[in-house]
Amino acid sequence: MPTKVFLSYAHESEEISNRVLEFSNSLRQNGVDCEIDQYEEAPPEGWPKWMMRQVQEAEFVLVCCTKIFYDRANDFSGKSEGLGVKWETSLILQQLYALNTNNTKFIPIILREEDKQYIPLPLQQYTYYLVSQEEPNSKLLKRLLGISKSKRPPLGEVTPPEEEVEKLSPKERKSMFLSSIIDIDLWNEAKWSGMAFVTDPSLRDPPIACFMFQNELAGEKIFNQLKKEFGSRDEREEIRLSFIEGISKKSPRDYKVHFGSSRDGLINKLKKYKLSPDSTLLMMISRIHEMNPPSNPSSLTVFKHAYSHFKRYSITNIITKNGRLTPSWDNLIEMRNVVFRQAADVLKDKNDEDFVAVHKYKGE
CATH class of the missing domain: 3.40.50.11530 (Rossmann fold)
Known part of the structure; x- marks a missing residue:
């Protein structure tokens, strides 16, 4: 190339x-x-x-x-x-x-x-x-x-010193690897405002997790870009979507939504570029939103039930068409992995991928 x-x-x-x-x-x-x-x-x-x-x-x-x-x-x-x-x-x-x-x-x-x-x-x-x-x-x-004609002469033999020199431990070189599916400027412009779920009660079709934005046009651009990057299916599982429940004892239905790059997908990219995860600083950018469902059971519960049946689902953005809210069918991306967590479990490990979403949680 x-x-x-x-x-x-x-x-x-x-x-x-x-x-x-x-x-x-x-x-x-x-x-x-x-x-x-x-x-x-x-x-x-x-x-x-x-x-x-x-x-x-x-x-x-x-x-x-x-x-x-x-x-x-x-x-x-x-x-x-x-x-x-x-x-x-x-x-x-x-x-x-x-x-x-x-x-x-x-x-x-x-x-x-x-x-x-x-x-x-x-x-x-x-x-x-x-x-x-x-x-x-x-x-x-x-x-x-990448053409070089410079040639170094071969090294001669090293004469050992008369006195033994204390050996120093080798130093490791650290590389920083930044990867993100989040276009920061576009997400700021879109203003993520909530989630909606499309499920079929008869379980004939897999569920859809829909992202709602105050600026629908910017939200459409976000998922249009994701569709161009990953296609109609996230084959390499580079996108990660997680739902963390149990964030409030006073409002037990409340939960956090965490959306961004998958750590496993990022590690696979490191291997592709022949970088070692052990000598690389990983930096990922993600987005977090808190949901406060007004009723019980919440639509998330229905979504979880449908996902448990199909083991797959799709993500897209919500648009207004003919005065009604509807999923943007052109931007559908099919996914297999979704993560359902409890805040108490996430807080056990500060290196947990979802720790950033609930680190301020105090069990209240």
Whole structure:
């Protein structure tokens, strides 16, 4: 698969934009899948999210260092000029911070030798490349394509020291792995407001767990994205939905709903990327909602009964159609796993996946 590269630059002048376009085209002609904003007319997700996706998905980000780029990267005035460069710069700085200076992804490039002074401070410690629009720098091209001709000579034999040196225990390197099915901005916009359940009393069809949102349009987008990512069935069981009951002695019908990524699914992803769970810090983002059913038995009880019969169910969002609330049938995702818990059991282990949902519970 071709190396995916994103080229970040400032629209300083028509000449600079043309040189960037020609340079990007030359990279593509040499087998590098280079992406720039000039190839896009109007991304459907909007420019900020488009830029975020490009920075996150690219194997390498080439930062074209010019005076305007440098000035805008160092502009903390809050002015609205050059928001694209400022946004890309903030994304790059955040990832550099997360990489803890172990950076191989972000590569500074210059179009003229005198532009070296415009390399942003966080990138000045890394190798930069002088490029032209007609022909990519050969060393840069080899780096992007993973070609290296550098060879180290073989190591000679180590002469043992006369005195025995106390051995130090090896240090482990920890990696942080972040995975989430939650689009934070979209969930904040949608405002999750409750759950509804669709069950067939005759048990001819599996039940449906429906998510209700104050902003139905944003809720529709949430599940439309989930449907695109996982399809009509969560085959790898990456989605996790849990219901925690017993959260209040005063209101015994109340329960918490916890929705997010599955820890087991995340561990499978780690193995896919050849990372060890024992040497990796896992970070997951989830959503929690408290339900306060007015009657007994609650609709959750009916849902549990239907699930026990089919051992499968579907999730989707609720929409208003012809003045009536109905499941969004286009967004149905079939699932096999659902978790039913008691708060008292969850609180026994602070590492429990659902601990975050009930850690404030005091048994009242």
